[in-house]
Amino acid sequence: MSEDTIRLVTIGRILRRRWRLLAVLTVVGALVGYGTSVLFPPRYTASASVLLPGQWEERELLTQVDIATSSSVVDRAAATLGWRGVSGGELRDRVSATAADGNIITISGTAETPERAQQLSDRVAQQFVRFAAQIAGGSTDAGAATDPEALRQKVAETNRRITDLANAADPGRTVEGVQARTTLEKLRTSLEEAMRKLDQADPATNKATMVVMGPAARPAGEAPPTRMQFIVAGALLFFLLAVIGHLTAARTSRRLRTEPEIAAALRSALLGTVDVPGERLAHRPEGRGPRARIRRLLGLDIRWDTPTPQTSGDEAGRRIRYRRVCARLRDQLPDPRRLLVVVPDGDEIALRAAGQLVAEAESDPSPSSSSTGYPMLRVVGVSVSQPMVPDRDNESGALVVLSAGSWTAGELAGIAEACADAEHEVVGIVLADTVRARPTRSADRPRDAATPALAVGADATGGAR
Structure with missing residues (x-):
């Protein structure tokens, strides 16, 4: 796909056309997040x-x-x-x-x-x-005396012992007594000096006296991630994965979107592009079974990656496009011929465009008049998985009608081979494009060209045989 897949308008298109699927996936993601939170108890x-x-x-x-x-x-x-x-x-x-x-x-x-x-x-x-x-x-033993106050008590006790020894010594009567008292006083002075230095340089006093600043407050809420965070994260993750999946699928899509690619895959020339009003596509193909109902419920039966239809002219302008395609067919063929209009199964836009082509071919003057006349067209639906085109009977050629961006090169090549096997030459290609019709008054609205009821996969005949 082109770079259009990364633009904001593409994101908006996904949200607008796939909102049901995105909502369901978001709910599923929320449930997965809730289930994950059950595995992790609250903390x-x-x-x-x-x-x-x-x-x-x-x-x-x-x-x-x-x-x-x-x-x-x-x-x-x-x-x-x-x-x-x-x-x-x-x-x-x-x-x-x-x-x-x-x-x-x-x-x-x-x-x-x-x-x-x-x-x-x-x-x-x-x-x-x-x-x-x-x-x-200086100790990692829990029973060790590491309190500075206990050390001071030991020093005080030692001072008392020194005093007792000094009093017990002979108070100045002998030389030995005087020396003993002098030595004890020196010891007392040394202890006091050591305690002063210890108080000044003790790291336990300066740094290690840590204080617990009150008891911890009781928590009032859960610690992240909480259950609500799990739920929101799961929903957001699934939503983003769904959007990224759509963008990735569009980026890697092999569906052909340009006219040269489609013409090369079918090995034929493009005759023109016709418009199909978008409001007529409100009718969706009715599938059967639960899978089809689920696809309709989620909106998967409508393509999201198709561009928003442009506003077209009036009904007369749209019919001119169909007439020009018929005129090119008339000018290209040497004589009036019967052609098969091959429409891939499931291409609702192309099927309605083919029906309009048949109606325009019927309204042309007959071959007996001065004009050579438009070819007589018959619509057939062809499965892209197993393409099968009716054998050549009254028809002598095939006109392929399809919408751009719906089919891959391999699928279109299979349709071309099926036409060749049935001895039908692909005389041209017509692309059907969805447009938005301008609202008109009911009194001035022209009569809509009759569109035959066509069933995909079944033959529908237009014109006299």
Whole structure:
């Protein structure tokens, strides 16, 4: 197909002529999305924030994010939660952490219920703070004394012991006593100086004192993707696939649309193009069986890729086109002849055009007059899958009438071969085009040319034999 398949007007044509099919496929996609959501139970996500005081570089924050989701922290949280059948490895997939501005790490936990999601995020945040404090204190043992306050208590106790020893020593009576008291005072001074330096440089005091900023808020809604998102995504996916499928089918279609291609496939010359009013095509061929009813219900029995019919002139102008085709046939043939009008089965437009040609041929002066007369035409329908043309009897030629964009080169070549097998020479081709007739007043409307009732696949005779 031409580049017309990617234009917006083509998309609009699909929506206008295939809206029933698109609506059905959209509903089917929504049902598929609903079924998919059943396979994925709803999940809820809660988040807890941990504040990191002090100055932190970006790489240090990323390190703390990795620690918050490490197996050491998550396993401890799993042990404190005590959920049956849920191990630390399973919780590791449900926990995530991100670093935000202001030295804040957000820890998120996902679970089947809002309560569990809240508990998971709170426990992981608590265990993260404890584990970070242990790392800052130089030990990963949970039983180790890593609290700076405990260290200060030890120092205070040592100072008391030093005082007791100093009081027990001989208060200045002997040289040994004076030396012992001096040594103990030096030891006390060294301990106090070491504690001051420890308070100034202790990373546990400056950085590792993390604070959990309150409990996690209980989630009020499901975490994405929700059931509604599944339904909307399924409906949208099926709708887009249907539109893309129509465009792909049109792009890869092998139906012939141009006059030179059709003339080359039938190995004959084009005699002209005739117009068929579009409103007359409102009658659709009545198929039988459930498949035909489904096709009519979904609108599949009407082509969508045909261009929008152009507005034509009046009835008299359309009849002039038919008369010109008949005149070209008359001028091309040496003497009045009987011709078969071959119409592919299923081509409703061509069938009506053939009926109009027969009516115009009947209205021509008889061969006995000064004019040589139009050929006598008889319409036959030919199946494109198994083309079969009646053998040569009174007719001595075939006129092929078809609509553009309906048949492939192979199908038209099959019709040409069927005509040759029946010893009928294809004397010409007539293309039928759909147009929109201009509304006319009922009083001024000319009498419509009689169109014989033609059945596709059955013979219809026009003119005296």
